[in-house]
Amino acid sequence: MSLNTQPNIADADGFYAALLAAHRGLTEAESHAMNARLVLVLANHVGSRAVLDQALALARGESRP
Amino acid sequence: MPYDYRPFPYVAPPGLNGPEPRHKVIIVGAGPVGLALAIDLANHGVPSVVLDDNNVVSVGSRAICWSKRSLEILDRLGVGEQAVTKGVTWKVGRTFHRDAEVFNFDLLPEAGHKMPAFVNLQQYYVEEYLVARAQALPLIDLRFKNKVVGVAQHGSHASVTVETPDGSYALEAEWVVACDGARSPLRGMLGLDFDGELFEERFLIADIEMQRDGVPERWFWFEPEFHAGQSALLHKQPDNIYRIDLQLGWDANPEAERQPERVIPRIAKVVGHADFRLDWVSVYTFQCRRLTRFVEDRVIFIGDAAHVVSPFGARGGNGGLQDVDALGWRLAAVVLGSAPPDALAAFDRERCFGADENILNSARSTRFMSPEPGVERLFRDAVLDLAGRADFARPMVNSGRLSRPCVYPMPDAPDVAALPAASRPGAVAPDAPLGNGWLCEALGRGFVLLGCGVDVPKVAGTTPLRVVGGAEIRARYLGDAAGAVYLVRPDQVVAARWLAPAAAEVAATLRAVQEGRL
Numbered sequence: 001m002s003l004n005t006q007p008n009i010a011d012a013d014g015f016y017a018a019l020l021a022a023h024r025g026l027t028e029a030e031s032h033a034m035n036a037r038l039v040l041v042l043a044n045h046v047g048s049r050a051v052l053d054q055a056l057a058l059a060r061g062e063s064r065p
Numbered sequence: 066m067p068y069d070y071r072p073f074p075y076v077a078p079p080g081l082n083g084p085e086p087r088h089k090v091i092i093v094g095a096g097p098v099g100l101a102l103a104i105d106l107a108n109h110g111v112p113s114v115v116l117d118d119n120n121v122v123s124v125g126s127r128a129i130c131w132s133k134r135s136l137e138i139l140d141r142l143g144v145g146e147q148a149v150t151k152g153v154t155w156k157v158g159r160t161f162h163r164d165a166e167v168f169n170f171d172l173l174p175e176a177g178h179k180m181p182a183f184v185n186l187q188q189y190y191v192e193e194y195l196v197a198r199a200q201a202l203p204l205i206d207l208r209f210k211n212k213v214v215g216v217a218q219h220g221s222h223a224s225v226t227v228e229t230p231d232g233s234y235a236l237e238a239e240w241v242v243a244c245d246g247a248r249s250p251l252r253g254m255l256g257l258d259f260d261g262e263l264f265e266e267r268f269l270i271a272d273i274e275m276q277r278d279g280v281p282e283r284w285f286w287f288e289p290e291f292h293a294g295q296s297a298l299l300h301k302q303p304d305n306i307y308r309i310d311l312q313l314g315w316d317a318n319p320e321a322e323r324q325p326e327r328v329i330p331r332i333a334k335v336v337g338h339a340d341f342r343l344d345w346v347s348v349y350t351f352q353c354r355r356l357t358r359f360v361e362d363r364v365i366f367i368g369d370a371a372h373v374v375s376p377f378g379a380r381g382g383n384g385g386l387q388d389v390d391a392l393g394w395r396l397a398a399v400v401l402g403s404a405p406p407d408a409l410a411a412f413d414r415e416r417c418f419g420a421d422e423n424i425l426n427s428a429r430s431t432r433f434m435s436p437e438p439g440v441e442r443l444f445r446d447a448v449l450d451l452a453g454r455a456d457f458a459r460p461m462v463n464s465g466r467l468s469r470p471c472v473y474p475m476p477d478a479p480d481v482a483a484l485p486a487a488s489r490p491g492a493v494a495p496d497a498p499l500g501n502g503w504l505c506e507a508l509g510r511g512f513v514l515l516g517c518g519v520d521v522p523k524v525a526g527t528t529p530l531r532v533v534g535g536a537e538i539r540a541r542y543l544g545d546a547a548g549a550v551y552l553v554r555p556d557q558v559v560a561a562r563w564l565a566p567a568a569a570e571v572a573a574t575l576r577a578v579q580e581g582r583l
């Protein structure tokens with residue numbers, strides 16, 4: 001399996017708004033903490049180490065899809 | 066009752082009155098590792114001189130958790146049953162965040178093994194048993210108050226300078242094994258690098274005596290109410306002694322924290338009362354480091370002298386006993402002339418692999434307990450927070466991954482992939498009931514050719530052992546196969562396995578293993 005870097009969320013604008021909304025009212029520290037939890041939750045959902053490693057590399061800017 | 070530290074007698078060594086003949090093996094350090102090696106070598110018919118600068122067992126308990134594998138090794142050395150009888154057997158660990166249990170583990174979910182998953186037993190008892198055993202063996206010359214202050218390599222042998230209460234003397238041996246602990250003076254004398262990680266975090270380690278009911282389990286807390294923001298551990302030992310570890314932070318003052326007026330109120334908060342006696346207190350920082358290699362010409366390093374880890378996976382003493390296991394039979398064969406010195410390269414390879422695994426696990430646990438400020442802390446707290454709400458986060462909570470024997474990589478060993486993974490080459494041969502005893506008791510002298518459900522070919526240098534499969538043998542050695550043949554090393558590690566090998570094939574494999582090629 002490899003990391004899906006093609007558009008995959010049906011309502012991308014809607015999700016983006018929901019992400020911002022989830023952070024509303026949080027201090028910067030609370031937002032960081034929530035993001036950390038979110039990363040763990042999503043990473044577990046993905047499960048595959050190969051895919052996660054590609055995601056880490058992409059997020060760090062070390063690889064291009 | 067506090068432990069009764071009886072000094073072992075010092076006897077003036079013969080070397081003070083004139084040179085001693087060159088010995089086969091000198092072991093420096095009579096901690097658990099040095100003592101175990103002396104006994105293992107004696108079991109293989111090799112004499113040794115053991116030198117220790119001190120004359121009592123470990124002051125303070127230090128190691129308390131002895132793994133199933135260590136108990137099997139101690140059993141072979143003649144003190145396993147004593148250790149289990151005296152020790153507190155346990156297998157369940159519980160981890161709490163604040164007041165809620167977030168993770169637990171059961172270390173031995175399956176039956177049919179002679180030894181339990183773990184016993185807790187103070188290091189001084191283990192050393193006491195090993196000293197008594199060593200003193201009963203004529204091949205072991207155990208010398209207390211003999212401090213090694215110099216070491217030199219001479220190609221085909223090595224020599225040491227030894228200080229005693231009556232003056233100093235020199236001693237030579239074909240091999241010197243440094244079992245002189247985490248601060249290893251021999252490592253320093255040879256100027257060897259000892260690289261790795263140092264954790265700044267300070268931990269208070271205490272043993273207390275108290276009455277308390279309940280099952281002996283390992284309890285570990287992150288950020289408990291009674292010790293705000295830090296971690297704590299409570300674990301039972303024999304004689305109503307309990308081990309308590311308290312994380313203190315990196316900026317704690319070790320001298321001040323050691324004082325009873327500081328320690329007692331802290332512990333009272335953990336156990337909920339002050340009705341206990343303080344047995345031993347110490348403040349530690351922990352390191353994860355190892356030597357680049359463990360065989361340095363004629364000087365071999367094992368135990369804490371070769372590698373140190375933080376204690377949260379109980380991998381120090383247990384890892385050291387696995388060094389003994391991997392070295393003893395090989396060094397014996399080299400000394401007795403049945404294997405070339407090159408065979409020791411296989412010991413080095415295997416135990417560097419084992420040390421790396423122990424260091425990796427211990428460093429990860431320590432990092433989880435004391436994350437660096439910033440993003441490490443952020444993710445650590447995220448895991449703890451989620452663990453109360455989502456199952457997936459629970460196994461990420463890391464309060465120590467307890468010692469298990471590693472499976473040595475043996476890609477070239479004859480193997481049959483369809484046989485059970487538990488007994489693949491490189492793994493310790495899994496125990497199983499055998500007649501009125503146990504399989505582990507029948508393995509571990511020399512090389513054993515184990516036939517499960519089939520006859521084995523006659524191969525010089527191996528002892529045949531034919532077993533009929535009970536349920537455990539079937540599950541652990543056969544799977545769906547009708548029969549299989551296992552070559553098991555003297556350290557009970559599986560060297561190779563076949564369905565129906567020819568004698569020549571086994572003999573060639575045996576030779577490769579003895580010469581350190583496999």
Ligand SMILES: Cc1cc2nc3c(=O)[nH]c(=O)nc-3n(C[C@H](O)[C@H](O)[C@H](O)COP(=O)(O)OP(=O)(O)OC[C@H]3O[C@@H](n4cnc5c(N)ncnc54)[C@H](O)[C@@H]3O)c2cc1C
Nearest residue numbers: 094096097098118128129130213245246368369381382383
């Ligand atoms: C708080 C704490 C908790 C621990 N808990 C556990 C645990 O639960 N399980 C576990 O497996 N491990 C545990 N360990 C680790 C364990 O204690 C060590 O790994 C173990 O003692 C190593 O044994 P060793 O024989 O290599 O070294 P040591 O036990 O340190 O023995 C070295 C010996 O060499 C002698 N010596 C030193 N210098 C010289 C010299 N110049 N000449 C002659 N002799 C010398 C010393 O006197 C000593 O007797 C713990 C350690 C600590 C500190």
